[in-house]
Amino acid sequence: MKKKILGIVVLACAILLSGAFPGNAAEKVYKWKLQAWRSPAEPGMAYYVEMFEKTLPAMTNGRLQIKMYWGGDLVATPDILDSVRMGVIEMGLASSYTYQGVIPVAAVEYGLPFGIRTPNELYNFMYGKELPNIFGGWRAIDLLREEYKKQGVYLLTTGVDCWPGSFMFKNPINKLEDIKGKKVRASGLMMDWIEKFGGNGVFIPGEETYTSLQTGALDGVSWGSAIAMYSVKFHEVAKNFLWPPINPINCANVIVNERAWNSLPDDLKVCLEQAVIIAGLNHTYHQNWTGEQWGLTQMKKAGVKLNELKGEELKKAEKAAMELWEKEAKRSPASAKLVEMTKEYMRTMGYLE
Numbered sequence: 001m002k003k004k005i006l007g008i009v010v011l012a013c014a015i016l017l018s019g020a021f022p023g024n025a026a027e028k029v030y031k032w033k034l035q036a037w038r039s040p041a042e043p044g045m046a047y048y049v050e051m052f053e054k055t056l057p058a059m060t061n062g063r064l065q066i067k068m069y070w071g072g073d074l075v076a077t078p079d080i081l082d083s084v085r086m087g088v089i090e091m092g093l094a095s096s097y098t099y100q101g102v103i104p105v106a107a108v109e110y111g112l113p114f115g116i117r118t119p120n121e122l123y124n125f126m127y128g129k130e131l132p133n134i135f136g137g138w139r140a141i142d143l144l145r146e147e148y149k150k151q152g153v154y155l156l157t158t159g160v161d162c163w164p165g166s167f168m169f170k171n172p173i174n175k176l177e178d179i180k181g182k183k184v185r186a187s188g189l190m191m192d193w194i195e196k197f198g199g200n201g202v203f204i205p206g207e208e209t210y211t212s213l214q215t216g217a218l219d220g221v222s223w224g225s226a227i228a229m230y231s232v233k234f235h236e237v238a239k240n241f242l243w244p245p246i247n248p249i250n251c252a253n254v255i256v257n258e259r260a261w262n263s264l265p266d267d268l269k270v271c272l273e274q275a276v277i278i279a280g281l282n283h284t285y286h287q288n289w290t291g292e293q294w295g296l297t298q299m300k301k302a303g304v305k306l307n308e309l310k311g312e313e314l315k316k317a318e319k320a321a322m323e324l325w326e327k328e329a330k331r332s333p334a335s336a337k338l339v340e341m342t343k344e345y346m347r348t349m350g351y352l353e
Contacts, residue, residue, distance in 0.1 A: 029062065029064075029065065030263075031065045032089075032090035032260065034068050034089065034091035034093060035069040035080060035091075035092055035093070036070055036093040037071045037077040037092075037095065037252075038071060039071060040070050043287060044282075044286060044287030044291075045283070047286065048068060048283065050279075051276075051279040059271045060267075060268055064264070066090075074089055075089065077098060080092035081151060081255065084256065087257050090256060090257050091156070091256050092254070092255050093252060093253075093254050094252060095251075095252050096251060096252060097110040097187070097188050097250075104332040104334070105144065105338050106147075107188065107328055107335070109144055109253070109338065111189075111247045111250040111251060112324070112328070113189055113190070113193050113324055114248065114321040115248060115321075115325075115346070116248065116342065116346065117248045117349075117351065118248070119249065119281075119285070119289055123159055124138075125138050125341075125342075126138075126140050126141045126159035126160075127139065138341055138344075141155065143334060143337060143338060144158060144338070146334075149258070152258050153256060154255065154257075155253060155254075155255055156254040156272070157254045157276045158251060158252075158254075159253075160276075161251060161252040161279075161284055162249050162251045162280075162284045162289070163224050163228065163249075163250055163284070164226075165222060165224065165245055165250045166224075166242060166243070166244075166246065167190075167220055167221065167241075167242040167246065168220060168222075168234055168235075168240060168242070169219060169238055169242065170216075170237070173307045176313055179197040179198060179199045180197060181198060181199070181200070182194075182199045182200065183199075183200045183202055183219050184200065184201055184218065184221065185202060185203065185209050185221040185223070186203070187203050189324050192327070193317075193321060193324060196320040196323070204218075206232070209223065209232075210232065210237060213237040213238050220238065222246075224250075224288075226291070227292055227295035228295075229299075230299050231295075235298075235302045235303075238304075239303055239304050239305060240304065240305050241299060242309070243307065244308070244309065254276050325343075326339075
């Protein structure tokens with residue numbers, strides 16, 4: 001299926017390049033820099049590397065060349081938005097939550113606790129056309145693009161590079177009241193959610209988290225979900241995995257300098273957007289989503305127990321999450337609109353009454 005989809009996109013771009021768009025005779029070559037906030041050691045990033053080093057050059061006949069850099073190589077991750085806006089780098093790939101201080105709706109874009117459930121649904125919510133007599137047409141990316149435009153950047157893609165957000169604890173969490181007093185490494189709305197139940201949310205650098213769990217300075221951690229926490233060996237020092245994931249979906253996005261984007265011919269714009277969508281979906285489905293079950297399986301073999309919220313406890317967890325939705329909705333008119341669109345989507349899909 002992957003090869004079939006990729007083949008269709010390459011063929012489409014080849015048709016575009018063959019003359020569907022006039023003015024390509026000069027064959028100008030565009031050389032851009034993209035910095036990701038991740039590490040090249042993360043296995044799934046191979047899909048981005050392959051896309052930018054091999055597939056995109058083939059799709060564009062070498063006219064669009066993008067060199068990838070990694071977290072901190074050129075600019076600090078918190079500076080990606082400013083660096084893209086100023087043209088220091090043409091593109092940035094980062095967690096959308098990185099920008100929420102400047103673009104409040106980015107916190108909602110990143111993912112709401114107990115929000116949209118699967119990558120399929122998020123992709124539909126962001127991009128799906130309205131299908132007559134059934135559903136669709138939310139196109140949340142259009143709202144988000146307007147907000148990013150105010151910062152001088154073009155939101156190329158969002159909602160395609162996704163992962164769940166979960167918690168692990170040293171001691172069992174059989175009821176939500178067991179969270180009270182626990183020191184938990186978290187960020188964003190995950191931290192706000194843990195504090196709803198009396199936990200003490202703290203943010204510490206990732207490289208300090210394992211030792212902090214080992215020594216008892218931390219009682220719990222949120223670091224992506226199963227595959228991510230297994231890969232950094234948190235299962236060695238925290239033997240309880242809270243289920244279900246509190247954030248079913250978190251996501252990254254790709255932003256482009258607005259002047260650079262506008263300078264591209266239309267055919268290259270089409271190819272670039274489709275290339276980044278394919279790379280993000282491949283990363284999601286071949287690592288983060290399939291890897292969730294794999295990570296859980298590996299951790300169970302290592303003695304990790306699944307602490308599942310059920311019945312009234314699950315209802316309490318969801319109620320606390322909805323209170324956070326309302327809090328986020330008050331941060332900006334766009335935040336309020338995106339929260340309402342999310343509610344409408346989830347009602348349509350039967351998750352909300």
